[in-house]
Amino acid sequence: MRYFVAVAEELHFGRAAQRLGIAQPPLSRAITRFERRLGVALLERTSRRVSLTEAGSVLLAEGRAILGAMAAAERRTRRAATSRPSLVLATKAGACGDLLAELLDAYAAEPGAVAVDLLLCESQPQRELHDGQADVALLHQPFDSTAGLDTEILNTEGQIAILPSAHPLASRSRVRMADVDALPDLPPARWPHPDGGYPDGPGPEVHNQTQLFQLIALGRTTVVMPESSSANLIDGLTAVPVLDAPAVTTVIAWPPHSRSRALADLVRTATALAESSVDDSGPLRTDERGDGQPALAKVGSVSAE
Amino acid sequence: MRYFVAVAEELHFGRAAQRLGIAQPPLSRAITRFERRLGVALLERTSRRVSLTEAGSVLLAEGRAILGAMAAAERRTRRAATSRPSLVLATKAGACGDLLAELLDAYAAEPGAVAVDLLLCESQPQRELHDGQADVALLHQPFDSTAGLDTEILNTEGQIAILPSAHPLASRSRVRMADVDALPDLPPARWPHPDGGYPDGPGPEVHNQTQLFQLIALGRTTVVMPESSSANLIDGLTAVPVLDAPAVTTVIAWPPHSRSRALADLVRTATALAESSVDDSGPLRTDERGDGQPALAKVGSVSAE
DNA sequence: GCCGATCCATACCCGTCGGGTATCGCTGCC
């Protein structure tokens, strides 16, 4: 399977073999045997060109997921065996500072809490979740994909534009997406794709928040981001609410097969925290939750596997 | 990996070997090699008893998922290769009749629509999704687990109690959960667990809707279920709205790695249909759904173990 | 239009792994 994914990605037996650290002929045979065992043609090969069949491209998508799951399983198993009990929480560096601090404090106060290690990624924290480097993550929809993960919503917030303080728009009390998009002097920054490449465009290439803020302060770009990320603005930057930007939802996410008690506690703590802050700000009453919870729990356990 | 999961589930090398169709000694060696390659002890074995280590139970959960994913990958690949392009849609038999009919009609009218085969399961349609028998499913939260699936919400409905027409409660215009729970003469029916066992309790054992309705008509049990499932009530049954039962959300769900054009079209059709019928039927706005639904999903999935 | 480069497939050889049977060693239980 590893072999097939390598060939399907490279579309070249020689390069795939090199990537796998084996010679080309064994790879060729392995793929042939694999196809014969499945009874399905996965690759169309001429002596000059390799391409995927319909079935092959289906299997490529599935195979990538399987390989990721296997790597994840191995990492998690090894961690469960060697280290002290702990949870690894992944999130984007610089995002949701307050929420994270509150969550860690509240969870540490729980009975039976285990150590929580932080994994502050530059981007794509969900990737760490999929490949087993992390047990749980804070993600921001719609930016991060929650495909294949279990999630609980923690909160929803608006977005703000970060502008150089000297910029005309910075004095406005609020702006619209159209205002920000229509700034030829401040083209949007370009973040790397998961594969490491950058999209085309006039803006500067950035890969972390420090770079970004410095470039904004220098009048080279601007960005629209969740409110909470502006907690620690450096001098020379001004945040202006963007009225019609899509709302950003912070969710706590974990892989669907987790059965760990510690993870369940952390998730429960996080959702309780989120609900209590809703209580502060709105009319949700406790007894409504009290009515709803048992009924739901009952129904839930009927569907429990 | 298959071997390890078998042993971990049986906690007995002999039975596991039998289940796998091999002899016991090769299995023993395979597990030993597997542990050595991982560098992790997965099983504690005395000559009389086998038990899982912490790492072993982590790997069991992950391994089950991986094996399921592999079986699914194989099925989907084979289907992509041999049959005409088609989609398999799984749902519970008897549920969401109207919605399903509308969806099939609307999708069939799309340009580029492929054949949609139906898989009407007795329960657990999400299982067919995980193991590759189906490409897409209609699920009902919080009954069905959407763990590891991508979903879009289609609609939300209340629940009704199905009662024998002769029962005193059947003449009420509405009831509460407490009314239904407090009926010693109509104990709730017991559905089989995924493993085939039944929970304890006084109610009759059932495994499909026909049985259930007949037992209700005979005055042996009752059930609380989504409104739309009552479209085709047999004689002798009466449906009464249950005011405080948790709302049931119908979602369309698919495995997160699908990249098929046909599936994307079907999902788009379904969500478009859902939004247009929401517009028709009242003031429920999209952002309210976004706020309200997750609370239900949350409690349901936390209680699912 | 032919030659050479490229690239996948085949042929052949070797070591390890997965399968089997026979048997040993340990542990409860009667």
Place this chain on the structure above:
DNA sequence: GGCAGCGATACCCGACGGGTATGGATCGGC
């Protein structure tokens, strides 16, 4: 203490995974 049950070990065999050498087809360049 004997016996039954169960996992581990010993030993053997065929198949698979790895390597090198080479063939056959196709595309590009002169």
